[in-house]
Amino acid sequence: MIVHRLIVTALALACCEQCLPGAITFDASGLATAVGADQYWPSQRCGPGGAACVHAASSQPIEEWHFRSLGKGIYQKGVAVWASPAVAVVGGRPLVFVGGCDHTMHALDLLAKQRLWFKVTNGAIRDAAVVGEVAGRAAVIWGSSDRFVYAHDAATGQPLWSRELVAATATQGDVDVAAPLVHDGIVYVACFVYDKAFATNRQQAILSALDAATGTVFWSQAIDTGPVNAPAGREIDGRFVLFLAARKGLVRALAVSRQGPSPLWTFQMPHEVLASPAVEPDGVAPAVFLGSKFGDLIAIDARTGVQRWRRMTGNWVDNNACVTRLNGENVVFVGSYDRCVYALRASDGGELWRRRLGSEVFSAPSVFQVAGQMRVAVACLDNHLVVLDAAGGAVETCYYVGEPQWDSISKGETLWSSPAVLQAGDATVLIHGSYDGVVYVLPLRASVLEVSPWRPWQIWVEMAAVLVLFCAAATIVRLRQLGHRQRPVASRY
Amino acid sequence: MTVFLQRIEDSLEHLVANGKLVEQALTGMQGSYVELLTILAVGLLACLPVLLPRRGRQWMRHLNQAVAFFIFVLVVYTCMGVFGMLRNLIRGVNEIGHENILALYFCSMPVTIFVTSMIFGPSFCGWTCPTGALQELVAAIFGRRRGAAAQTGRWRPWLMAGTTAAVFLLGVAYLTQTRILFHEDSGIYWSEVLIAILFLVAWRRSVWDRPLRKLRLVSLLVILLAAIAGWQITSPVHFTFAKVWDPASALATLVVILASLSVPHAWCRYLCPWREVIRWAAGHSVRRIESVPSACQHCGKCSSVCRLDAIRDGAVDRAECHLCLRCVDNCPASAIRVVDRWRAEP
Numbered sequence: 001m002i003v004h005r006l007i008v009t010a011l012a013l014a015c016c017e018q019c020l021p022g023a024i025t026f027d028a029s030g031l032a033t034a035v036g037a038d039q040y041w042p043s044q045r046c047g048p049g050g051a052a053c054v055h056a057a058s059s060q061p062i063e064e065w066h067f068r069s070l071g072k073g074i075y076q077k078g079v080a081v082w083a084s085p086a087v088a089v090v091g092g093r094p095l096v097f098v099g100g101c102d103h104t105m106h107a108l109d110l111l112a113k114q115r116l117w118f119k120v121t122n123g124a125i126r127d128a129a130v131v132g133e134v135a136g137r138a139a140v141i142w143g144s145s146d147r148f149v150y151a152h153d154a155a156t157g158q159p160l161w162s163r164e165l166v167a168a169t170a171t172q173g174d175v176d177v178a179a180p181l182v183h184d185g186i187v188y189v190a191c192f193v194y195d196k197a198f199a200t201n202r203q204q205a206i207l208s209a210l211d212a213a214t215g216t217v218f219w220s221q222a223i224d225t226g227p228v229n230a231p232a233g234r235e236i237d238g239r240f241v242l243f244l245a246a247r248k249g250l251v252r253a254l255a256v257s258r259q260g261p262s263p264l265w266t267f268q269m270p271h272e273v274l275a276s277p278a279v280e281p282d283g284v285a286p287a288v289f290l291g292s293k294f295g296d297l298i299a300i301d302a303r304t305g306v307q308r309w310r311r312m313t314g315n316w317v318d319n320n321a322c323v324t325r326l327n328g329e330n331v332v333f334v335g336s337y338d339r340c341v342y343a344l345r346a347s348d349g350g351e352l353w354r355r356r357l358g359s360e361v362f363s364a365p366s367v368f369q370v371a372g373q374m375r376v377a378v379a380c381l382d383n384h385l386v387v388l389d390a391a392g393g394a395v396e397t398c399y400y401v402g403e404p405q406w407d408s409i410s411k412g413e414t415l416w417s418s419p420a421v422l423q424a425g426d427a428t429v430l431i432h433g434s435y436d437g438v439v440y441v442l443p444l445r446a447s448v449l450e451v452s453p454w455r456p457w458q459i460w461v462e463m464a465a466v467l468v469l470f471c472a473a474a475t476i477v478r479l480r481q482l483g484h485r486q487r488p489v490a491s492r493y
Numbered sequence: 494m495t496v497f498l499q500r501i502e503d504s505l506e507h508l509v510a511n512g513k514l515v516e517q518a519l520t521g522m523q524g525s526y527v528e529l530l531t532i533l534a535v536g537l538l539a540c541l542p543v544l545l546p547r548r549g550r551q552w553m554r555h556l557n558q559a560v561a562f563f564i565f566v567l568v569v570y571t572c573m574g575v576f577g578m579l580r581n582l583i584r585g586v587n588e589i590g591h592e593n594i595l596a597l598y599f600c601s602m603p604v605t606i607f608v609t610s611m612i613f614g615p616s617f618c619g620w621t622c623p624t625g626a627l628q629e630l631v632a633a634i635f636g637r638r639r640g641a642a643a644q645t646g647r648w649r650p651w652l653m654a655g656t657t658a659a660v661f662l663l664g665v666a667y668l669t670q671t672r673i674l675f676h677e678d679s680g681i682y683w684s685e686v687l688i689a690i691l692f693l694v695a696w697r698r699s700v701w702d703r704p705l706r707k708l709r710l711v712s713l714l715v716i717l718l719a720a721i722a723g724w725q726i727t728s729p730v731h732f733t734f735a736k737v738w739d740p741a742s743a744l745a746t747l748v749v750i751l752a753s754l755s756v757p758h759a760w761c762r763y764l765c766p767w768r769e770v771i772r773w774a775a776g777h778s779v780r781r782i783e784s785v786p787s788a789c790q791h792c793g794k795c796s797s798v799c800r801l802d803a804i805r806d807g808a809v810d811r812a813e814c815h816l817c818l819r820c821v822d823n824c825p826a827s828a829i830r831v832v833d834r835w836r837a838e839p
Contacts, residue, residue: 358677382677403725459669459681466682470689473711477704 040138041086041097041131044179044230045364045418048279050322052366052418056089058425065113065441069102079124081405082417082433083179084364088131090138090154094422096441097140097154098433099125105142105150107157110422110429110441117157122146123175127230132182134160134212141187141212143177149189151215161215165189165208171197178276179230183240185212186258190244192227205246207231209256219260223252230276236286236302243277243288243302245269251277251290253305265305270294274415275364278321280330280346287346289332291317293412297334297342299349309349314338316412320364326374326390333390335361335378337412343376343393353393358382360411363418370428370444377419377430381411385419385432385440402436498667505743532605534564538621539609542818543780550822554619558626565623566733574731574742575624575767576680576716578603583720606767610774614781618761618771619815624730625761627746628753629800635754650695653755657748658688664744678741679719679726683712683764684748690763691755698756702802705763706813713766729760757800761815772812780833782809782821788828795820795829804829 037057045052082100089095094110101124107116123145131140131154138154147168151160166175173194180189187210194203205224210217227247233240239255241264246252249269254261271294279302280286286302293316299308315337322333323346330346337360343352359382366377367390374390379401386398417433421444428444538561545553585599606617618625661684668674674681686708693701719726729745752759761768775781789807796804803813804820807828820829 457669459665459674463665463682463685466685467689470686473708474689474693474701474705477707478700481700481704 037089038091038138039089040133040182041088041129041420042183043130043181043232044084044128044276045232045278045320045322046087046420047281048232048234049281049324050232050276050278050320050364051324051368052084052322052364053368053421053423054087054089056094056422056424056427058427060111060427061445062094062110062422062424062427062429062441062443063113064443065108065110067106067108067115067439067441068437069100069104069106069439079126080414080416080433081435081437082439083125084128084418085420085431085433085439086129086131086140087420087422087431088138088140088154089422090131093155094424094427094429095154096420096431096439097129097131097142098417098431098439099129099142099144100417100433101125103144103146105129105140105152106439107140107154108439108441110431113441116155117152119150119152119157119159121148121150126176127179130180130182132187132212134182134185139212141180141182143180143189143191145175145177147175147177147191147193149177149180149187149210149215151187151212163210163215163217165191165220166193166206169195169197171195176227178228181231181233181242182212183233186210186218186256187212187215188231188233188242188256190223190228190231192224192247207242207244207254207261209258209260218258221261223254223261224248224250229273232277232279232288234279234281234286234302241302243279245273245275245277245290247272247274249273249292251288251300251305253288253302264303267298267300267305267307269298270296274318275320278323278332280323282325283330287323289321289323289334289346291319291321291334291336293318295336295338297321297332297344297349299332299346311342311344311349311351313340313342315360318362318412319415319418322365322367322376324367324374324390326367331390333365333367333376335363335365335380337361339380341365341376341378341388341393343390355388355393355395357386357395358384362416366419366421366430368421368423368428368444370423375444377421377432379416379419379432379434383434383436385430385434385442387430387444399440399442401432401434401440402438404435405437498663502667502740532601534561535602535605535617535621536609539606539613539616542616542620542816543613547822550818554817557620558623558629561621562623562626574728575765576726576728577731578606578767579713579716579770580720580725583717603770607770607774610771611777612779614778614816615771615775615814616780616816618768619817622761623733624749624765625758625815627730628749628758628760631750632753632757632800650691650698650755653751654688654691654695657691657751657755660751661685661688661744661748664747668740668744674741677725677727678739679724680728680731680745681741683729684745687748687752687759687764691752691759694756702762708763709765709769709772712764713769716766758815762801762813775814775816776811779835780816780831781811782814782816782818782829783832784809784829786828788826790826790828792825794823794825798823 039054039056079101085096085098087096096108099105103121105119109116121144125144129140129142139151140154141151143149147165148162150162175193177191180187190207192205203225204222205228207223208220224246229245231242231244233242242254242256244252251267253264269292271292273292277288277290279288287299288302289299291297295315296310296312298310313336317336323330332344332346335341339356341355357380359380361378361380363379376388376390379385383403384398385401387396416435419432422429430442430444433439541557581599582603585596588596690705727742729749732739732742749760784807798819801813803810
């Protein structure tokens with residue numbers, strides 16, 4: 001294991017753009033307070049609604065940046081190249097925290113366009129990191145397949161604590177650690193431990209509550225016999241409620257505190273669930289939204305666990321939905337493997353719009369505002385990141401984010417990375433860890449992505465150019481033909 | 494109009510997208526997507542012309558095409574269309590020595606076709622190719638025999654070219670309004686060139702038909718360069734192979750179909766890049782068609798049945814022949830025959 005760790009560390013050092021001595025550097029180049037007050041990312045998709053957007057005041061634009069890390073790994077079911085990124089403003093600096101199959105958590109400084117620090121773990125990082133305040137400073141917390149949860153100082157990379165979630169055994173297989181959730185000084189983290197010595201029905205998914213400051217385990221409880229997805233949570237009636245979806249489709253609501261979990265209700269989804277729930281962040285009667293492999297999106301009353309409405313899409317809904325306020329009402333956005341993005345009224349599931357894209361929509365949507373207009377960003381299996389108008393569903397623009405670096409992938413078995421947004425006026429950027437091994441940082445100035453604006457007339461211009469080329473080629477061919485006809489005898493002798 | 498086109502697209506999408514009968518590759522090698530079925534199917538379908546007797550051979554050929562279409566469209570995953578095969582070949586060659594299983598995956602289909610063409614001649618074009626089969630089927634249903642354009646007056650080719658252009662422009666206008674076009678959708682440029690060719694052929698077919706066939710080489714070079722540059726361009730009929738709905742490819746397919754009503758096998762004649770590869774392989778193949786000039790009665794039957802204008806006065810142009818064997822089957826004097834020329838042992 002030590003040798004493996006050394007090798008991975010050496011590779012990380014060798015392959016990254018910035019080879020840093022040790023694990024920590026900090027470039028204090030006067031960029032602090034350039035973006036605004038500190039903003040954190042407390043759960044998998046930033047908040048209970050899953051908008052995956054951090055707001056900050058702006059003063060300095062962020063440039064486009066493609067961060068490359070390790071090369072090819074071996075395709076493993078369920079392990080994305082990159083986990084979804086977490087974005088935070090720490091000490092006035094916009095930072096991105098992203099881990100992946102290279103076993104490494106990378107902290108990227110968006111202003112300086114350099115890697116600030118990294119931490120190599122002993123396993124693949126399968127889910128997003130979170131950023132929360134711990135003892136007065138920002139800490140980035142993530143789980144790794146090596147059974148550990150790590151907490152590091154977000155700005156410097158200094159280790160704060162690490163905690164082993166389950167003890168190692170000789171027959172232990174992979175440990176699937178979901179994205180943590182930080183609330184009120186407590187880190188909630190779910191993991192699934194596969195032990196080859198146990199029968200399938202004795203495998204265990206464990207939910208643990210750790211002290212965010214020290215990593216001390218407050219409590220740890222077995223909650224399922226299969227994998228569980230990252231929790232979402234919000235306060236309801238004065239209690240903090242966690243919503244957990246098991247891969248087998250059982251959704252649980254647990255009122256959690258330092259003392260322990262208290263089950264509220266369960267709801268059985270009709271099929272397998274790969275996503276985490278999205279919860280209405282506002283309102284007195286919130287709903288939980290979750291899609292399944294059956295292809296439906298179900299709204300569940302967050303208080304009672306009773307189904308409110310159910311809406312079928314044309315194919316699997318693998319990733320999280322996102323619920324946000326739009327034009328005075330809550331709207332749910334969700335991508336489906338039927339190649340469509342749906343915008344549905346959160347109250348009754350009525351369809352506001354549906355937009356078909358080039359291929360299966362595998363990512364969770366990110367919702368943000370640019371130039372006063374709400375936008376939705378999703379990633380598709382046609383290798384493009386697409387930005388749509390949230391109000392009408394019109395495609396604003398897109399960006400090519402590369403082909404999967406693994407060729408033998410199978411659709412629907414891995415949750416590939418979803419985009420995240422730092423919304424900061426002119427400094428607004430879209431961040432996406434693509435399955436081609438690159439983390440794309442794409443500026444979103446004005447109304448469209450600056451990097452690749454789409455104009456419908458382009459195709460007509462290009463077609464005209466092709467036609468001109470063809471006519472020129474045909475003319476040359478014809479002239480050559482006439483030339484040959486005029487001098488057949490001379491050329492023969 | 495947009496709503497009407499949207500409904501057409503929805504219908505097509507429901508009909509075609511996710512049309513595969515199997516969820517995963519059949520007979521895939523362990524842990525990979527190397528479809529042995531693809532290789533076996535292509536190999537067997539290429540061998541069939543050798544085994545069949547002359548009587549009823551054309552019916553068997555159509556059956557062969559139908560089986561190939563069924564396999565490629567509804568079962569196998571490896572075949573990604575004529576452009577995709579070339580792209581896969583480049584990728585596969587790059588993987589040799591690094592990821593050999595991937596190299597096998599990407600190279601299996603093009604290499605199988607190439608090898609069978611080297612042995613059995615261009616039987617892939619005449620007996621197996623789904624794009625060729627589609628053109629032949631459409632021409633058989635809606636068109637007339639070879640030379641229909643020339644035989645039914647001068648207005649018909651212009652009308653067909655104009656109709657094809659109108660459908661194409663309408664389709665492109667619709668696509669630009671409803672989606673972003675990527676460089677993957679560059680297949681529409683091939684459609685555009687095909688329509689331009691139709692107009693030229695409608696103008697003076699006897700002048701333009703032969704020289705324009707050299708565009709296949711240009712098409713091949715463009716696709717190879719794009720593949721080397723890492724661009725993925727989807728070809729016509731690709732949308733039927735993939736699980737993903739590809740409207741640009743569907744539009745390109747529609748143009749190919751309409752063009753084949755005007756000029757038989759228009760795509761194969763002028764723009765198919767893979768045809769250029771097969772032409773070279775078939776030029777060195779063991780199996781070939783040969784004519785016996787002394788036995789030829791100059792009845793013109795062979796040239797009247799050839800849909801590719803690949804035979805004239807009993808002389809076979811091997812660069813254009815698809816080895817459909819129509820000329821062989823229809824020659825009353827048996828002056829055209831299939832021969833296997835294995836190199837003699839030293």
